[in-house]
Amino acid sequence: MAGVRLQDVADHAGVSMKTVSNVVRHHPNVSPQMRARVQSAIDELGYRPNALGRRLATGRTGLLALAFADIRLPYFAELANLVAATASTSDARYRVLLEETGGTLDGERAVLNASESGLVDGMLFQPAIMTTSEIDERHGDIPIVLLGEGAAPPSVDRVMIDNEAAAMMATGHLVDLGRSRVAFLGHETTQLTATSQQRIEGYRRGLEHAGLSADPALLIATVETGAVSARAAVGAAIDAGLHFDGLVCRDDLAAIGALRALHERGVAVPHDVAVVGWDDTSFAATTYPSLTSIAPDTATLASMALEMLEERIAGFDGAGRHRLAPFQLTVRESAPFR
Structure with a gap:
């Protein structure tokens, strides 16, 4: 009716x-x-x-926003599923609206501007481009919790994993397997995002800890995020004569592209090159060979972020809290234990 x-x-x-x-x-x-x-x-x-009517009656809409770059990326799709499920079972029974920024500055500004319209009670936001000062200036009065490794003002809550420590773990695992020419795949060809910066730094520290030098030639950049670009980048590197026996990938999509490129050139995984992915997304167990991958505890990350956001919505106005979610290395066939 x-x-x-x-x-x-x-x-x-x-x-x-x-x-x-x-x-x-x-x-x-x-x-x-x-x-x-x-x-x-x-x-x-x-x-x-009606959301606006509910806000007038109760001061809240019962809606939260989750904003990130691209829902086509498996990590974000799986994170969105976890956030929605966790929010729906909280005492407040929130529903979650998804916002894509496209990984652009205009897109990130747009989601913060839209959040001020009163349609949502709070926002989980994973920025990639915006600076700390601009986030601080633009988020206004909307309760917000940041996700990931991007900029984070001291006044705003954030949840992330320790990317440097995770990259050190991935690199150290490959070194422990006897690999001495470990490459890193999947960072941007131009300006590095905070995520790439931290993962490359952890990779370098992992090599240094093992007494190995960080050869700049072993940093294999990709034109864009995704398996197709990673396949092309790894193929071009091998065709140009680059030798490596271990590979840390920025994410599982890059690892999938690498597996394809290596197979096409007769390079056996893990015999010739051991490969580690990142995010341990749902398909990591079903690639051939199955993918060893850094596994962030996304369930805990989502729970921690929503808990802090609900506290902000309820009136908490203390200093920003920066929390680390746990992670582990899920070992499979692409880089098995010796």
Whole structure:
């Protein structure tokens, strides 16, 4: 039924508008019998709460935004699934709206500007381009928690993993396998993002810790994110005579492209080159060979971020809290233990 109002539901159920509002907001102080009665009226009339109307009535919309570069990237798709599932089971039972920035400055500015429209109660945001000062200036009064390795003002909460330590772990694993020419694949050809900077630094530190030099020729950049570009980059490097026996990849997509390029040139994995991916996305266990990968604890990351965001929404106004989520190395066939 079009145009059903909160008052219509209240009249149909024979209760007050406040009672209907409490049921819609999943307020705990509603008896099971009353909840069933109101829910029956909601179902019969086809009532759907209006976000702006709910904000006027309660001060909140029950909606959160999750903003990142590209939902086509497996890591972000899986993270979005975890955030939505975690938010829906919280006491507030939030729904999550996805916002893509395209990895551009204009896109990142747009999601922060849109957040001020009052449609969401708070935002989880993974910036790639915006500077610390611009995030601090533009986020306004909207509660926000940042994800990942990008810029983070001291006043804003952030959750990430220790990328340098993780890259050191990946590099150290390859060195422990006896690999002495370890390359890094998948960073940008132009200006490095904070993610790439930290992962390359950890890779270099891992080599130095093992007493190996960091050869700049072993940094294999890609034109764009994805398996296709990684395949081309690794193929071109091998065709140009670059020798390496271990490969740390910026993400699992880069690793998939590398596996293809190596196979096409008769380079055996892991016999000739051992490969480590990053993110341990769902397909890592099904590649051939299966992919050893850095595995961020994304479930904990999502839970920590949502917990801090809900605290901000509830009124917490302390200094920004920067938290680290755990990670591990999931070892599979592409770089197995000796």
